[in-house]
Amino acid sequence: MTNQLPSFISPQCSPEELQLxxxxxxxxxxxxxxxxxxxxxxxxxxxxxxxxxxxxxxxxxxxxxxxxxxxxxxxxxxxxxxxxxxxxxxxxxxxxxxxxxxxxxxxxxxxxxxxxxxxxxxxxxNHVLNIHPSLLPSFKGVNGVEQALAAGVKVTGCTVHIASLEVDSGPIVMQAAVPILPDDTPDTLHARIQVQEHLIFPMAIALAAKKY
Incomplete structure (x- = not known):
């Protein structure tokens, strides 16, 4: 049931806005x-x-x-x-x-x-897209999920962005926020973030294609 916790996706786009x-x-x-x-x-x-x-x-x-x-x-x-x-x-x-x-x-x-x-x-x-398991610019690099847990933040998530030379940087296309639960482990939190990754990645690709 944890996969059904509320998340927040930004920007909000209708299916019509994402049609190519x-x-x-x-x-x-x-x-x-x-x-x-x-x-x-x-x-x-x-x-x-x-x-x-x-x-x-x-x-x-x-x-x-x-x-x-x-x-x-x-x-x-x-x-x-x-x-x-x-x-x-x-x-x-x-x-x-x-x-x-x-x-x-x-x-x-x-x-x-x-x-x-x-x-x-x-x-x-401007045509290379990356996805990262944190709300950039926080927790760049490897182990973004573990970094968020160690920092004690209450919300993390995932980010799709245009890739740049600096690791996990570049213009942000779309993000999804995921709440952190008191008993979360790296595995449980990563699983919930991954649900949102799968949701926003196709939308972000369409959005980037329209913008870039």
């Missing part, structure tokens, strides 16, 4: 389980987002996102960051090559656990 005339061509970058990817795929299937996922790029050979993408019949490409240990720009150059090959227009970082460089940002100016 043209189908967006998305490239998803993910490092882990791929739940945000699947939420996007489902939103597209449900016609809540006029888009098509052209490719999923993942950097961890064991990432479960690859299996999720296979179930949706979406192409996947492994670009193992370990092969670019001393060359982040080289990693991003390979990513850009794959994205361009698949005619991607918007890059969606759905749990991408690597720092990006100007190589990617300059290839897709």
């Amino acid at each position: 005339d043209q189908t967006l061509k998305l490239g998803v970058m993910a490092s882990g389980s791929g739940t945000n990817f699947e939420a996007l795929a489902q939103a597209i299937a449900d016609k809540r987002l006029n888009a098509q996922i052209q490719v999923v790029i993942y950097n961890n050979p064991d990432a479960k996102v690859q299996q999720r993408a296979q179930r949706w019949n979406i192409p996947t490409v492994l670009i193992n960051h370990r092969h670019y240990k001393k060359n982040r720009e080289g990693l991003d150059q390979k990513i850009v090559e794959v994205l361009k090959q698949h005619e991607v227009e918007w890059v969606i970082m759905a749990g991408w656990m690597r720092i990006i460089t100007p190589v990617l940002l300059n290839a897709f100016p």
Whole structure:
């Protein structure tokens, strides 16, 4: 029942405001389980987002996102960051090559656990979106959920923003606030934040596409 606690999403948008005339061509970058990817795929299937996922790029050979993408019949490409240990720009150059090959227009970082460089940002100016489990600018970086609990704040949430060189910075597109309960653990709080991530990410993509 905790997933049904009230949340607050800003900005509030009607379905009509989020309708897109043209189908967006998305490239998803993910490092882990791929739940945000699947939420996007489902939103597209449900016609809540006029888009098509052209490719999923993942950097961890064991990432479960690859299996999720296979179930949706979406192409996947492994670009193992370990092969670019001393060359982040080289990693991003390979990513850009794959994205361009698949005619991607918007890059969606759905749990991408690597720092990006100007190589990617300059290839897709103002067209790289990231999602982070806090109300930015608070609790940037890794362990945003744990940071919020340690700080004792009563409300946290998630943020979709245009990516920039500074980690978890850049113009904010949409946020959802999530109350913190007295007995919350990192797992329980993250689970409730994730519900809101899945809700706002498709909306934020449409909103960003209209604005940028």
